[in-house]
Amino acid sequence: MRQDRPLQFVMHSGIPLLAFGLTAMLPVGSGGWSLSLVLFAWASASLSTLLLPGLRFRTESVDLVGALAVVALTGGVSSTFAPLLPIVIVITGARRGTGVSLIRATIATLVLASATTLISSTAGAPAIEQGAAALVAMAIALHVVAWLSGRLNHSWRALEEEHDSVIVALEEGIIVTDAPGRVVRANPAARRLLEFPDGDDWRGQMLSDLFRRKTDEDLRDALGEPRTAASSIEWRPREGASKFFQIRTTEVDGGLRVAVFADRTSQRRTLEVEARLVHLEELEQLALGLAHEIRNPLASLRGAAVELASGTLPPQQAERMEAIVRRESDRLDRTVDDFLEYSRSRRVEHSVAVNLAEVVEEVIESVSGRQDARGVQMTRQCQQGAVILGDLDGLHQVVSNLTINALEAGAQKIGFVIALQGDHVRLEISDDGSGMTPELQSRAFLPFVSTKTREGGLGLALVKKIVDSAAGWIEVESLQGQGTTFLITLPVAVSVPRKVGAR
Numbered sequence: 001m002r003q004d005r006p007l008q009f010v011m012h013s014g015i016p017l018l019a020f021g022l023t024a025m026l027p028v029g030s031g032g033w034s035l036s037l038v039l040f041a042w043a044s045a046s047l048s049t050l051l052l053p054g055l056r057f058r059t060e061s062v063d064l065v066g067a068l069a070v071v072a073l074t075g076g077v078s079s080t081f082a083p084l085l086p087i088v089i090v091i092t093g094a095r096r097g098t099g100v101s102l103i104r105a106t107i108a109t110l111v112l113a114s115a116t117t118l119i120s121s122t123a124g125a126p127a128i129e130q131g132a133a134a135l136v137a138m139a140i141a142l143h144v145v146a147w148l149s150g151r152l153n154h155s156w157r158a159l160e161e162e163h164d165s166v167i168v169a170l171e172e173g174i175i176v177t178d179a180p181g182r183v184v185r186a187n188p189a190a191r192r193l194l195e196f197p198d199g200d201d202w203r204g205q206m207l208s209d210l211f212r213r214k215t216d217e218d219l220r221d222a223l224g225e226p227r228t229a230a231s232s233i234e235w236r237p238r239e240g241a242s243k244f245f246q247i248r249t250t251e252v253d254g255g256l257r258v259a260v261f262a263d264r265t266s267q268r269r270t271l272e273v274e275a276r277l278v279h280l281e282e283l284e285q286l287a288l289g290l291a292h293e294i295r296n297p298l299a300s301l302r303g304a305a306v307e308l309a310s311g312t313l314p315p316q317q318a319e320r321m322e323a324i325v326r327r328e329s330d331r332l333d334r335t336v337d338d339f340l341e342y343s344r345s346r347r348v349e350h351s352v353a354v355n356l357a358e359v360v361e362e363v364i365e366s367v368s369g370r371q372d373a374r375g376v377q378m379t380r381q382c383q384q385g386a387v388i389l390g391d392l393d394g395l396h397q398v399v400s401n402l403t404i405n406a407l408e409a410g411a412q413k414i415g416f417v418i419a420l421q422g423d424h425v426r427l428e429i430s431d432d433g434s435g436m437t438p439e440l441q442s443r444a445f446l447p448f449v450s451t452k453t454r455e456g457g458l459g460l461a462l463v464k465k466i467v468d469s470a471a472g473w474i475e476v477e478s479l480q481g482q483g484t485t486f487l488i489t490l491p492v493a494v495s496v497p498r499k500v501g502a503r
Helices: 006-026 032-051 053-073 084-094 098-120 125-169 186-191 213-222 266-311 315-343 356-367 390-408 436-444 459-469
Strands: 171-178 185-186 230-235 243-251 257-263 354-355 379-383 387-390 411-422 424-431 473-479 483-491
Touching: 006 053, 006 243, 053 098, 084 098, 084 125, 084 257, 084 379, 098 125, 171 186, 171 354, 186 390, 213 230, 213 243, 213 257, 213 356, 243 266, 243 315, 266 315, 315 459, 354 356, 354 390, 356 379, 356 390, 387 390, 387 483, 390 411, 390 459, 390 483
Parallel strands: 379 411
Antiparallel strands: 171 185, 171 257, 230 243, 243 257, 354 387, 411 424, 424 483, 473 483
């Protein structure tokens, strides 16, 4: 993992800096130029390991040599700088393991023994005994901390290996990059999912170099840019069909970005197949309903035609047969018109600002002349400013179909309520007609489902399609014998190009 420059400086130069700090504890005038020269050389060598990548693994060796030189110059095992040696051994053990730290602890002990012997030989027997005792204590301390720090290194490596084995075993791809987009790490699943050879080592390579095609742009951005939510990306490899990935990229400490992604191609294909099957089932139901709608009037037409062709009917009965032919022909014509209207695309090329209150007024006026509308009480409660952006003819058809639906269900009261709700307009059309059963209510918007006293058709199915195309939704609430309420919610017009009034 990359580390910040200040942290790298402390890790490579921390021990010599600590040695410089300990010089304040020395008696005035002690050390001399030799100590200053050694400290300067030590600090320079430590900085070299930071600046020269090839020497970075030599930091502990430089610190050990520097610490031993300073300790030897300032009194051996009794030196003020002696505590630096256990620190160096601890760092060595934590980084390099038990074997290396024990070897260096032994080397430090031998150097200390030589320096202490030379210094104590000129001070008499008591000094030699005192130096030997201090040397034994230091040797034990160095080897104990070497072993303990080595165990720490072993535990850390075991944890890393366990972590690595988990990452390698994951089915999800994992790619770790730094801020500029350079790959720090990638697990085998990432290379496999992105169809790279298993042996490829991405470390140090830029994402922009690995995924340089124009068609890789979405994938490259999703892998390298932190996002609050997972992204669904379609990616086409150099060979084969497109793949669908779900990618989540987060930023962690140190500016690293961790991208975790999974192949969702099979699930996507399954959903597409299921959608096609549902569509085919809907087409089958639509075809069956259309056949049923056509078969009944055709049977009536055939019977009337046979009677008329016989030429033996009395004039009054012949007129009745002719009326049947006209009625059933009109019924067939309406069925075909409804089917064509339902089948065509509802995409609106030119939306206009539609005032729903004016549409309701138009519909009430147009249906008031119907036979089944006589004596029916129609009320409206319309909030001002309820304007939407949509297809005027389509919305007029929605309100008209629902109103006629209520009349044909035997309603004596029909209510229209229009209200603004935030950034939506809510239209409520309620009646006290025959209502629907729960089973019928769940199927109300399917083609050729009867919700009234007459045979089913495409009325409510067409209503739902028009509302859906206007980015709205429709709901139905009904109790059998108590009436029905249709709730339509449509987005309010953000900008109003022009107002549409009554026709």
